Amino acid sequence: MAIVNNPALAAFCTAIGSELVLSQVRVRREGAGFELRHANDVAATPQSLRSISVAELRALANHTAAGEFRPIKAAPNLRAGWRCVAANEAELEAALSQLYPGAVADWFAAQQPVPPITHYRDYTARQTGMYRITRMLTDAQAGQMIRACCDTRFCLKRRLWTAPDLAPDEATEKSLIPCLEPCAVLLEFARKAVRIEQEENKPTLTLAPSEVASLLASLETALEHPPAGQREADLSAADNPRRLQLLREKLQGFAPVAETTGKE
Ligand code: SF4
Structure with a gap:
């Protein structure tokens, strides 16, 4: 997906700066791409973390460390011990949509003058x-x-x-x-x-x-x-x-x- 057609992603990438923590995930700029890892692992060396692909993030997000299904992906029980490299903004969006479905779009919507909130x-x-x-x-x-x-x-x-x-x-x-x-x-x-x-x-x-x-x-x-x-x-x-x-x-x-x- 071209970032030019995705204002939410463009705004989010600007907000990242050099790095940003989104819920339990630290996103850090690395050249033209991004590294994602669990916020608890910020001090870990890359070699000590399991390297996983963007596609593998879905399975990671679906279950807790004990193997239980996670009905809410923003639950504070995302597994740690991994790192994932997204080569560009489009891959970052794909990665975040596995970990936190809809988060970037909702984050952007919440910035609007009248956010689409339903009470x-x-x-x-x-x-x-x-x-x-x-x-x-x-x-x-x-x-x-x-x-x-x-x-x-x-x-x-x-x-x-x-x-x-x-x-x-x-x-x-x-x-x-x-x-x-x-x-x-x-x-x-x-x-x-x-x-x-x-x-x-x-x-x-x-x-x-x-x-x-x-x-x-x-x-x-x-x-x-x-x-x-x-x-x-x-x-x-x-x-x-x-x-x-x-x-x-x-x-x-x-x-x-x-x-x-x-x-x-
Ligand atoms: S309603 Fe919103 S804040 Fe409450 S548990 Fe569901 S996703 Fe979380």
Whole structure:
């Protein structure tokens, strides 16, 4: 693809300067081309990294180091230990589209005077069929669900869209890759969140502040140390990490202040 016909790529290449980190990938200019490697490997010698082709990046991006499928390519679990050389701008675009599909176009769109952003209520209002129920979450419930789904544990895209009572992500919180509208994973998670809210026979439980703190600590441990084989996209699993994060969001409002800051 000629860069002259691709203003998004041309603008991105200008923004690179000598080097730029896009989410978890460091892109560095090398002559007329570019070297890509994991941002954790910036200090590694080229010889110590596995050399892979642009075409091989797709397989790299599809699975975690443990072999689990990555439903969101901007998840912070891109494998490290490799380097890839793109001979020119067109190869750079091909490489980035394997690692972060749509990222360059979205980055460029976000620079426009009126970025094409679709907010949560507008997005769910046009859903039909099984996803119609996603509009049933209250503003507070939608905020909890979105914060859980888009947490930096799970996605490094910077959310520019909003919901009532929920501001967009700060530039410093996430990566350069913008999120312009809710993704398929979020939509599915919203559906699950509604189904959870609709469950009947909810037990009523009274917890002491210390017990809430213990539950929060347990959730944090489970999120920090996920079991082997955990499938991120399996929302039917009670220990799905986004479900744990959502429960954490809900409990957070009941946490004693000293416990949330780690002080007694
Ligand atoms: S909706 Fe959330 S989880 Fe999905 S891509 Fe955007 S920021 Fe990431």
